[in-house]
Structures are given as C-alpha cells and as structure tokens.
Amino acid sequence: MRIAVYGASGYTGRLVAAELRRRGIEVVLSGRDAGRLRETADGVGGAEVRPAGADDPAALAAAFRDCDAVINCAGPFTTLGLGVVGAAVAAGCHYVDTSAEQEFLADVFERFADKAQQAGVAVVPATGYDIxxxxxxxxxxxxxxxxxxxxxxxxxxxxxxxxxxxxxxxxxxxxxxxxxxxxxxxxxxxxxxxxxxxxxxxxxxxxxxxxxxxxxxxxxxxxxxxxxxxxxxxxxxxxxxxxxxxxxxxxxxxxxxxxxxxxxxxxxxxxxxxxxxxxxxxxxxxxxxxxxxxxxxYGSTAVIAVEGARRLVAGADRTGVLSPAQAFDIAxxxxxxxxxxxxxxxxxxxxx
Ligand SMILES: NC(=O)c1ccc[n+]([C@@H]2O[C@H](COP(=O)([O-])OP(=O)(O)OC[C@H]3O[C@@H](n4cnc5c(N)ncnc54)[C@H](OP(=O)(O)O)[C@@H]3O)[C@@H](O)[C@H]2O)c1
Structure with a gap:
C-alpha cells in the first residue's frame, strides 16, 4: 500500500507522514517546496519526495501516479483544495483530507460525485478531528x-x-x-x-x-x-x-x-x-x-486520516464523494x- 501526502511539509502533513511510517505504510511526500519536503523526509526516517504545485495538474498527476490514496493536508482548502482532489481522482487514487471548510466540502460533493464514481474511488473530505x-x-x-x-x-x-x-x-x-x-x-x-x-x-x-x-x-x-x-x-x-x-x-x-x-x-x-x-x-x-x-x-487528525485512507485502500464499500459516516463502519x-x-x-x- 502506497499513500501520498500532499502538503506533507506543513504541521499536520508531517504528523500524517510520521503516522504512515509508524503504521508501516509506504509514503510519498508531495507539496510545493522540494527543500521543505526533503526536510520532512529526513524527519520521518526517509521517504520519496515528489514536488508539485497545487495548481499544476501535470505535476500532481506525476506525484500521485502508482499511489493507492492521497491524504491532502494543504490548506486553506477553499483556495488550494479542488485541484488536488481532481488530480487524485484522475490518478485513480482514493482521497481523504483535513479540510473543515463548508464551502469546499459542498464544492467537492457537487463537482466530483460522478467523476469519483466513474474512477471507482472514494473521496472522503474532512477526515480528521473535523469532522x-x-x-x-x-x-x-x-x-x-x-x-x-x-x-x-x-x-x-x-x-x-x-x-x-x-x-x-x-x-x-x-x-x-x-x-x-x-x-x-x-x-x-x-x-x-x-x-x-x-x-x-x-x-x-x-x-x-x-x-x-x-x-x-x-x-x-x-x-x-x-x-x-x-x-x-x-x-x-x-x-x-x-x-x-x-x-x-x-x-x-x-x-x-x-x-x-x-x-x-x-x-x-x-x-x-x-x-x-x-x-x-x-x-x-x-x-x-x-x-x-x-x-x-492534531495527533488525532493524523491517526484518523491515515486510518481512513488505509481503510479505503483495503476495501472501500462505496465509491463517489462520501461523508465519513457514509464511508466507514462507524462502530x-x-x-x-x-x-x-x-x-x-x-x-x-x-x-x-
Ligand atoms: N480537520 C481538522 O481537524 C484539521 C486538523 C489539522 C489541520 N487542519 C487543516 O489542515 C490545513 C493545514 O494545517 P496545518 O496546521 O498543517 O498548516 P500549515 O502548517 O500552515 O501547513 C500548510 C500546508 O499547506 C501548504 N501550502 C500552503 N500554501 C500553499 C500553496 N499556495 N500551494 C501549495 N501548498 C501550499 C504548505 O506548504 P509549505 O510547507 O511549502 O509552506 C503546508 O504544507 C489547514 O487548512 C487546517 O485548518 C484541519
């Protein structure tokens, strides 16, 4: 199982990368700044680094190729998020993120419901402490x-x-x-x-x-x-x-x-x-x-996002854009x- 973290050099992204390593999951670090991503890789004991701008579909596609899921931690999501969701879906990756912005979530449901279903992937935004x-x-x-x-x-x-x-x-x-x-x-x-x-x-x-x-x-x-x-x-x-x-x-x-x-x-x-x-x-x-x-x-958000992405890769029951309660067995x-x-x-x- 290989999972990409976008925004991996931020505060939450680093916790998510460390949690993936702790769980023994192969991790790819992505984000806008190669130097900061390399520092993050050093901090988690080594990981592949694939820089990509949030508004660069070709670079995002190259970053997410051969990954099973993307965990997006780059915010604010209202300005940065939609391109990353689109690239994850286009690359055939399941997707979770740490967003908590209503407008972004509503946009994701509206724009990606059909595309995610056609791609056979689950997109589950706001899979952190929020919400x-x-x-x-x-x-x-x-x-x-x-x-x-x-x-x-x-x-x-x-x-x-x-x-x-x-x-x-x-x-x-x-x-x-x-x-x-x-x-x-x-x-x-x-x-x-x-x-x-x-x-x-x-x-x-x-x-x-x-x-x-x-x-x-x-x-x-x-x-x-x-x-x-x-x-x-x-x-x-x-x-x-x-x-x-x-x-x-x-x-x-x-x-x-x-x-x-x-x-x-x-x-x-x-x-x-x-x-x-x-x-x-x-x-x-x-x-x-x-x-x-x-x-x-923040630690809980990393635990939740990693477990959420892991569960989707291990066997998503449903595809499309889903809320956490729709995507996962709650109990x-x-x-x-x-x-x-x-x-x-x-x-x-x-x-x-
Ligand atoms: N839902 C929850 O419970 C929960 C929990 C934690 C965090 N969050 C959310 O997660 C997001 C990140 O929080 P954080 O505390 O980790 O913030 P942070 O430390 O400021 O990290 C922000 C991340 O976004 C990246 N970024 C910023 N501007 C960018 C741009 N123009 N293009 C590409 N990447 C860009 C940063 O890259 P650089 O490193 O290159 O600057 C960094 O990786 C926020 O929206 C926050 O509200 C939500």
Missing part, C-alpha cells in the same frame, strides 16, 4: 430517532492551541459564505442557533454556545433523515485573542498569524481535550444522544479510535 467524530456522533444520535426534527452537534474544547494553518482556514471560514440546513434544505443564510446554552457531559451547568460553520451541515443530511442541522461551539472555547483576530481586516490578520509560532509544541498537544456531543430530537419527541471524546487535536472505526484515547457513548431516551 469524522462529529459526523459519526450525529449519525449515531440521529439514526436512532429518525425522522429527526432537530439535530445539534456541539463542540467543547479545552487547551486547544491552534496552528497557523488552522487560524488561516478558520479566518477564511468565518469570513466566507456560510451554509445552513433548515426545514429540509440547504441555505446561505443560516439562522442563529436555537439553543443559547447546552450541558456538556461532566458539566454541572449549561454552558453558553455560539454558532460555528461546521461541515456537519453539509454531510449529515446525506445520511440522517433530518429537517434541521446546527453546529455550535462552547463560547468559552473562543479566546479573546481569537475573537479579536477574527475582527481584523485580512492583511492585518495575515500579519498577526504569520508572526505566531507554527503550532503547539509536541509536549503541549495532548493537553487539548475535545468533546463532541450530538443531540437529535425525533419527530416523535424521543432524544438521541451521542458523545465522542478525545485529546490532541468498527470507533473501536479502533478507542485504542488511541477516544471514548464514546450513545443513549436514546423518551423526552420529558
């Missing part, structure tokens, strides 16, 4: 009480130090077009969340939450019969510095981000703890609930993640 656990939790909560009237995916994060790459993508996401899913259809004018506060597991009181442009809005209606999907985040997770950065004009924000460290140091990563809570209210009033918890956003994937510090639980209850 595989959220998509799984939404399916587990929602499928138990279908048809669903209201489905909320809520994120709680503690000690999350973001990389420069995450900040760039988050800035783009929060300033770009945002999608909503309400009354059985997608729209470009999402309404404010119905709930202003939620009780996260382990919390004694409800925590204020705020809207987040999560990709579950794009994926969940494809596998849960639901009229509404919302994504929210614990308001306490948005630090004042983050909120201030989002208010800055693009050039000023870019300067601030460029001056920050690349991302959390290795010893700081495990401190980042996350909880993904999905609550679905069925048309009959029953409540479905699923919780997935883990630590280390089996969660069992695998439980060996990497994840925990999960589901409940169905009559609503009081």
């Amino acid at each position: 595989l656990p959220g998509d799984f939790a939404a399916h587990l909560a929602g499928a138990a009480v279908e048809p669903v009237e209201e489905l909320v995916v809520a994120y709680d994060l503690n000690n999350f130090g973001m990389t420069r790459g995450t900040l760039r993508s988050a800035y783009d996401m929060l300033h770009g077009t945002q999608l909503g899913y309400a009354d059985g259809g997608w729209n470009r004018t999402p309404r404010p969340p119905r709930r202003a506060a939620m009780r996260f597991p382990g919390g004694d009181v409800e925590s204020p939450v705020m809207a987040w442009p999560g990709c579950e809005v794009v994926t969940v209606p494809r596998h849960v019969r639901t009229r509404n999907v919302e994504v929210v985040i614990n308001a306490a997770a948005a630090t004042p510095e983050f909120a201030q950065l989002l208010q800055a004009p693009p050039e000023a924000a870019a300067r601030v981000i460029d001056a920050l460290p690349e991302g959390p140091a290795e010893h700081e990563r495990p401190a980042a703890a996350f909880t993904v809570l999905a609550e679905a209210v069925g048309a009959d009033g029953r409540l479905g609930r699923a919780v997935i918890r883990g630590r280390d956003v 089996d994937f969660l069992r695998f993640l439980s060996t990497h510090g994840f925990s999960y639980e589901t409940q169905v209850a009559a609503r009081v």
Whole structure:
C-alpha cells in the first residue's frame, strides 16, 4: 500500500507522514517546496519526495501516479483544495483530507460525485478531528430517532492551541459564505442557533454556545433523515485573542498569524481535550444522544486520516464523494479510535 501526502511539509502533513511510517505504510511526500519536503523526509526516517504545485495538474498527476490514496493536508482548502482532489481522482487514487471548510466540502460533493464514481474511488473530505467524530456522533444520535426534527452537534474544547494553518482556514471560514440546513434544505443564510446554552457531559451547568460553520451541515443530511442541522461551539472555547483576530481586516490578520509560532509544541498537544456531543430530537419527541471524546487535536487528525485512507485502500464499500459516516463502519472505526484515547457513548431516551 502506497499513500501520498500532499502538503506533507506543513504541521499536520508531517504528523500524517510520521503516522504512515509508524503504521508501516509506504509514503510519498508531495507539496510545493522540494527543500521543505526533503526536510520532512529526513524527519520521518526517509521517504520519496515528489514536488508539485497545487495548481499544476501535470505535476500532481506525476506525484500521485502508482499511489493507492492521497491524504491532502494543504490548506486553506477553499483556495488550494479542488485541484488536488481532481488530480487524485484522475490518478485513480482514493482521497481523504483535513479540510473543515463548508464551502469546499459542498464544492467537492457537487463537482466530483460522478467523476469519483466513474474512477471507482472514494473521496472522503474532512477526515480528521473535523469532522469524522462529529459526523459519526450525529449519525449515531440521529439514526436512532429518525425522522429527526432537530439535530445539534456541539463542540467543547479545552487547551486547544491552534496552528497557523488552522487560524488561516478558520479566518477564511468565518469570513466566507456560510451554509445552513433548515426545514429540509440547504441555505446561505443560516439562522442563529436555537439553543443559547447546552450541558456538556461532566458539566454541572449549561454552558453558553455560539454558532460555528461546521461541515456537519453539509454531510449529515446525506445520511440522517433530518429537517434541521446546527453546529455550535462552547463560547468559552473562543479566546479573546481569537475573537479579536477574527475582527481584523485580512492583511492585518495575515500579519498577526504569520508572526505566531507554527503550532503547539509536541509536549503541549495532548493537553487539548475535545468533546463532541450530538443531540437529535425525533419527530416523535424521543432524544438521541451521542458523545465522542478525545485529546490532541492534531495527533488525532493524523491517526484518523491515515486510518481512513488505509481503510479505503483495503476495501472501500462505496465509491463517489462520501461523508465519513457514509464511508466507514462507524462502530468498527470507533473501536479502533478507542485504542488511541477516544471514548464514546450513545443513549436514546423518551423526552420529558
Ligand atoms: N480537520 C481538522 O481537524 C484539521 C486538523 C489539522 C489541520 N487542519 C487543516 O489542515 C490545513 C493545514 O494545517 P496545518 O496546521 O498543517 O498548516 P500549515 O502548517 O500552515 O501547513 C500548510 C500546508 O499547506 C501548504 N501550502 C500552503 N500554501 C500553499 C500553496 N499556495 N500551494 C501549495 N501548498 C501550499 C504548505 O506548504 P509549505 O510547507 O511549502 O509552506 C503546508 O504544507 C489547514 O487548512 C487546517 O485548518 C484541519
């Protein structure tokens, strides 16, 4: 099995390359800068380097030739992603990525569904911390009480130090077009969340939450019969510095981000703890609930992306563009993640 990592010299790309090596999978490192790719290869104990610009289809085709899958880690995906998806599909490779931008995901579903099917490959964007656990939790909560009237995916994060790459993508996401899913259809004018506060597991009181442009809005209606999907985040997770950065004009924000460290140091990563809570209210009033918890956003993303790509190569059940919940056996994937510090639980209850 040979898997190419595009954007291999970035913070997440390096973790993905190292995880592929740890799993004993042959890895090809690709990206725009040959020198940085060679440094990455040295850092993971050696790997083949195939430079290619994100907007150079011929070079991407040469980079992905004879590979079974591509893991794309080069963001922001709204500006860099589509060419890499196209090249992976054209080369007959399965594809996963670490994107979390709604607009990009919606574009991938629209533009590549038929092409991926014709090529006999599975394209599964957002196969990282964002949004595989959220998509799984939404399916587990929602499928138990279908048809669903209201489905909320809520994120709680503690000690999350973001990389420069995450900040760039988050800035783009929060300033770009945002999608909503309400009354059985997608729209470009999402309404404010119905709930202003939620009780996260382990919390004694409800925590204020705020809207987040999560990709579950794009994926969940494809596998849960639901009229509404919302994504929210614990308001306490948005630090004042983050909120201030989002208010800055693009050039000023870019300067601030460029001056920050690349991302959390290795010893700081495990401190980042996350909880993904999905609550679905069925048309009959029953409540479905699923919780997935883990630590280390970036390390977990590498584990998830590599396992996702590995599973597709080992035997994709379906082809085309798929959400994580459509592409993978949820229970089996969660069992695998439980060996990497994840925990999960589901409940169905009559609503009081
Ligand atoms: N979904 C999730 O849970 C999750 C988790 C982690 C990361 N992410 C996303 O993954 C992306 C990367 O994050 P990161 O922290 O690894 O960021 P990063 O360290 O800044 O890495 C960005 C990568 O993109 C490449 N790149 C940037 N501009 C490019 C261009 N014009 N052409 C070709 N390649 C280009 C960089 O190449 P050079 O090395 O040559 O600069 C680098 O490999 C971001 O979009 C982030 O939001 C998502």
